[in-house]
Amino acid sequence: METTVNVQQVSKNFGKKTVLSDVNLHMEKGQIYGLIGPSGAGKTTLVKMMVGMDVPDEGRVEILQTKMPSLAMLQHIGYMAQSDALYGELTGEENLKFFASMFKMGRAEQKQRIGYAANLVNLTHELGKKVSAYSGGMKRRLSLAIALIHNPSILILDEPTVGIDPELRQSIWKELARLKSSEQKTIIVTTHVMDEAEKCDRLAMVREGKILTVGTPEQLKLQYGAENLDDVFLQAGGRRL
């Protein structure tokens, strides 16, 4: 198995507050990783370091054996942040074209990728509308399409399905499963939804800036003698999600 994301002894403080403390994680191709933990645990800070948007005070993060931050790695990473960074005055299609134009892609490929990504998030028929007229869920869906536009090998999705209805949520997870098995992507998802965590190959439970435990959903349930992941979470975290 090939390591694609390597987090080594990462610590981060904001002022006097320690947000991440000696975090170690190794991620491989063809796997879906879930980061779960209470609000404020440090999940977003951790994924921002993987993307290169933030830097550790100690330790290092490598993507495809390259130390982050690295501009060259951005071609390989698709990032969907918690808050949408979209151009409201442009249409959905114009947003997709804009983000696609940042990457090396021929015209035909760009068209094909826009078609694929829009279809995946069920926005094909809304692409001509200005984003300022989109609902919150539609904006989330467009952000997910943008994260996928350049066919990155590593997908980092921060709470990707918040505000998305159950049917579409299901089809997005089906596609994530296909991307990991057929295209060997590495997929990293932060989530508060335990039935989504159940779909991950491996889970890292984050609490107060530390990784409490890493394992398959089954391993975590066994380890905590719990029937479901909600119980694992409550026992490990001692706090509600």
Ligand SMILES: Nc1ncnc2c1ncn2[C@@H]1O[C@H](COP(=O)(O)OP(=O)(O)OP(=O)(O)O)[C@@H](O)[C@H]1O
């Ligand atoms: N730029 C910043 N300056 C100061 N404090 C910050 C900054 N970014 C994050 N924090 C703090 O770091 C801690 C971890 O935040 P983070 O967003 O990583 O948590 P999270 O696990 O992603 O939470 P949630 O599940 O609510 O998204 C919080 O206490 C937050 O207030």
